[in-house]
Amino acid sequence: MLTIEELREVITLIDQSSINEFTYETDGTTISMKKTNGVTEQQLVNTRADQPAQETPEVALKEEAVKVTSEQQQPEENQVNQESNTAYDYEIVSPMVGTLYTAPTPESDAYVTKGSTVKEETVVCIVEAMKLFNEIEAEVTGEIVEIMAEDGELVEYGQPLFRVKKQ
Incomplete structure (x- = not known):
């Protein structure tokens, strides 16, 4: 007990x-x-x-x-x-279940940090699913205002990963 x-x-x-x-x-x-x-x-x-x-x-x-x-x-x-109600217009969500990686290699810097400016084709992270590494793009132009998942964390389908203030 x-x-x-x-x-x-x-x-x-x-x-x-x-x-x-x-x-x-x-x-x-x-x-x-x-x-x-x-x-x-x-x-x-x-x-x-x-x-x-x-x-x-x-x-x-x-x-x-x-x-x-x-x-x-x-x-x-x-x-x-x-x-958490900070000014944001868009959430970048996980398109699949997998492990989130914020950098291309463990020794590298993160793709994006809070305050980073992103464009539609900017890679913001990688989600590994079944040994396939899928690059996740921002899909909008703006500034990262919140990072909602940690490096190495298991993420679910549709889980918000980043919040973006559109420009």
């Missing part, structure tokens, strides 16, 4: 991420979290009869199910949402 510190860490990580639903099962205990309107609801279910759930001062963990609401991250989320 998770300790309260581990449970707090999981709640914080889910609150700070873009994940809307999360379920974790171990030793007959299931933890389910779902975000609704910037608030994370957590449900803990202990299905093991031989080990009752522990009670703590902050969270009374009952044997059936308990919901805990974490609102302490909400002001930070609003601040992050305001920051």
Whole structure:
């Protein structure tokens, strides 16, 4: 069973991420979290009869199910949402699932950085899928105002990679 510190860490990580639903099962205990309107609801279910759930001062963990609401991250989320609403006109998205590389080789500089000016044919990154390295072009003329994915990160189809202010 998770300790309260581990449970707090999981709640914080889910609150700070873009994940809307999360379920974790171990030793007959299931933890389910779902975000609704910037608030994370957590449900803990202990299905093991031989080990009752522990009670703590902050969270009374009952044997059936308990919901805990974490609102302490909400002001930070609003601040992050305001920051992410920077002036941009276009998002360069991943055309496929794969690994993102921001430079042609590990020793090279990144194709683009925040503040870089790009044209339609400018290569902004590479997405590797099934050992094929696909160059991703900007497709617009403008300035990179935000980089939304890290080098070496697994990206999904349609995931925003860069935000561009068109010129």
